[in-house]
Structure formats: C-alpha cells, structure tokens
Amino acid sequence: MKSSPYAVWSPELNDPSGLRKASDPETDNHGAGHAEGRGQTMVIDKGLGRNAFMDLIEIAADYIDCVKFGFGTAPLYNTELLLYKIKLAKRNNITVMPGGTLLETAVQQDVVPAFFDTICSLGFNGIEVSDGTIELSRSKRTELIQEGRKRGLRVVTEYGKKLSGSLIDATLLAITAEGDWEAGAELVTIEARESGVGVGLFDADGECREEVLESILEFVPDTKRIMWEAPLKHQQVHLLRKFGSDVHLGNISPNDTLSLETLRRGLRSDTFGFGIQEKPVKANYYMI
Template sequence: MHYFLKNVPERTQKPRDKGFTMAMDKGLSVRQAEDFLSASQDYVDIVKLGWATSYVTPNLEEKLEVYRNANIPYYFGGTLFEAFIVRNQFDDYRKLLDKYKVPFAEVSDGSIEMDHDEKCGYIQKLKEQVTVLSEVGSKDEEKIIPPYQWIELMQKELDAGAWKVIGEARESGNVGLFRSTGEVRSGLVQEILTKIPYEKIIWEAPQKTQQVYFIKLMGANVNLGNIAPADLIPLETIRLGLRGDTFSHFLDMNK
C-alpha cells in the first residue's frame, strides 16, 4: 500500500486459501489481459474464462501465457465441461486441460441434468489431474433448490475431492444464490453456512450490492467469484472498508 491507515482489515496473502477473488474473463484480448493484470495482479487469485468463451477466443494460447507469466492460475468455465460431457467427450476434455496447461477444472451441472453420483465421479477422476472446483446451483431461474439440498450437494462434492465449491449466480448475478432482481437469498446463504465452512465456498457475486452483502456477513476474507476485471480494485476497497458501502463496518472508533 502507498500509505498507512489505522483500523484496516488484515487481508490474507497470496497464495490464499480464503479471501480468494476469482475474476471473470468473458473474452479479453491479449492486450486487455495484460492491461487488466498491470493494475489488478495483486488482487486476483484465479481467472475463469467464462462458460465456453475459450472455444471462440482468438489468440487463446498467447492470452493464457500472459496469465502464466503473471503466476495467475486460470480455468475454463463449467459450461464448457458440460458441453463436452453432453457429447460424451470426457476424455477429450481431459486432453484439452493438458494441451492448454490448465491447472484447475470446474465441474458443474447448471445447464444439463446429471445424476449427482456421476458428477462426483467426474470430480474424483479430475482431482487426479488438476485442482477441482465444483459448482452447485442451476442456471435456470425457475429451478429453486432448497437449502438442505444445497448443503447436501456441497458436502458430497467436497467429500469427492473438490478443493472448493462455487455457489452459482451466473455472470449476471440473478439465479441460484440470488433472486431475479439480484437480491441475495439471505436465508439460503445463512443456512448453508451452518454446515459448510465459509472458506470452502466461493460465492459468485458479480454485482456490488452482492459483494457488500457477503463482506459484511463474513468479513474481508470471504471468497468471491465472477468479478469483472474492472471491478477488482473497487472490490478490494470494499473488502478494506475504504468505500462508502463498508466504510463504517470495520472502523473501530476507539482506536
């Protein structure tokens, strides 16, 4: 930091197990990726190439090299995993991970129907190859999963070998954990936290109000995902109580 301020929350240091920020690359060019990291490298822990954008992104290998050179791990979105699975191409998917030196994989079933034991089987197989993130929740806004089922699914996927589980929200933040308006399903979140440790969950929270909610609920070192590249530094100020939304939340006026 460029100067000293009292009473600023202590942030975990990279490589982080909590306080983790996942940035969403929805098709950045090589130059945009370089510019993004020149400002925000210290605040991003992993980059997700959203859904199946890697299939159509020009100069993919050069962009991935930018992330490798910055020691920023990356992975392809869960929708791409599902696109391979629905076409019976799991072995091809595994070869793709090796080809592009992808250190993480996201196992999800937000767009397809999949038996949960089958999903856990994919987690178990992939964990021998890469670090696995598994996503819980549907991309269908009409499909409401009750809290007890979120907890059961998350726990089984962690037991199968997922490093962390991701709470679904899409890049827009209006399904899964959230209502169509973007409002947090706070009862759902708080019930999940009665059984699943907060450091084992990455909460997709693309909207500022959602980020503020999770930081106020769990502190500066909550894991957040689907953050737009331009929002990395603004998010860090929210984490540190240096933006109006959390300005008083961390401030101890007696010091």
C-alpha cells in the first residue's frame, strides 16, 4: 500500500532539507520500515476505527515507524478489528505495540506470562515497558525487556511518571536508560503523556523546561537512543530545532503525522531553514 511520491516531485520539493532517508524494508533491521539513522515517528492511536486507520496507513505509512495503541485500549477492541489493524500496520513495515499501561496492568494483576502470550498470538511485534503508574524494580524492568526480546519483539521503554507536575530526574534517567539499553531496549522514551502538558519535560502551559532539557543532555549525551514524547506542534518544532530533523518523536496524533514530516523536511514555515542549502559557487573562466 505504500506509495512512492519521489518519482513525481523533484528531490528539492519532496525534501528540501535533503536529510530524510527513504525507508527500505529490504535492509531494515527491525522490520519497522525505517532507514538506519532516520528520526523515528511514533503515532499514538487512541481508538481509530477500520476506515480511519486504513486512511492513516494509506496517506502516511511512509512516515510512521511505530503505532502504539494507547494506554489499555487494545483489549477493548473487537478481536477481528484488532487483528486487521495489526496486520495492516505490519504489512506496511510499521511496528505495532500496545500501550505501556497495559503491561503495567499485567504486572499489577500478576498475569505477565498471559500478557506476552496474548500479544504474540495477536501478532504485535513491539512492546513498551514503562512504570508511569506503578513502581518497577531494576530487576523486574530488566526481566520484562529481556522477555520481550526473547519473544522476538521490538522493545521500547519509557521513563517518567504520569502524575501531573512530575519532573525528570536526569541522574536517575541516565542510570535507568543505561540499564534498559544493556537489557536490550532499542529506545528510551521520555514521558509527556498524550497531552504534553504539566509532565516531564513540559510545564503546565506545554512549554519546554529548558533547565530540565539541559540537565538531561548533561547526563544522557547519547540522544540518538532517546525518543521524546511531543504531542503538540510547538514542542515538535522546539525539539527539531534543538536536535535536527532526525530526532525521534513520539505520541504524535494520527492527524499530525504528515504535518510533522513537513516540519522534518523544511516544508513548513517553522523549520523552513532546514531546506536552505548553500549553493555551490560556479567558477568563472575568462579568455585572455
């Protein structure tokens, strides 16, 4: 179903930045359709129906690396519809995972083996390991990551609490991230919820807490393995300007998927500078 706009538009119009690499399912290491080194986009699906999800994939599959069925929505679907959405995402080389809150529920209810059995039987190819609501010991967090890897799942973890007003402890983030990566997690996501307001990196107005961001960068310099939840446009713009077009961004609304890609490529006023390239100087030769 994936389209190829590149044959129609000139490269300068398709990607003025010249920085976005096209996805190549043949060489992709994760089966997620993203090119090596390309900034990933994780879309949060809070309950799209069949037609809406099909429209999303038809329009934006080239620009989505992961779809997360938010919170604990996955068990509430009609099974036939859930299977349809999972298969459609995977057919388009997109990682599809249940929200981390569902795994937290499995831990709380002491049904973790049943959780893994079910998501694997349904065809999910990724999981999010988080402790936004419950507490996870280091050993339990490692155990969940390793179980996911053993089951052949792509594992993304999340750091931060969902409670309004919660902040990011950069020192603890660094320790947690190192432990997660060592256990086999691909990326560590910084919590901002689906609202992007009053949690983690963002204040009550949704503005970036610069002192928190700088503290994170001091203790976690390897931002290539960090995904920032940034559901609001001005947050996406801020992080793109800070880190460049290939920063990993999560909790993106389905309706904002193409919009985010235009920001990444310099096809929108906010990041228009991404597409301003220095022109090579032509040498002038004079006959004497």
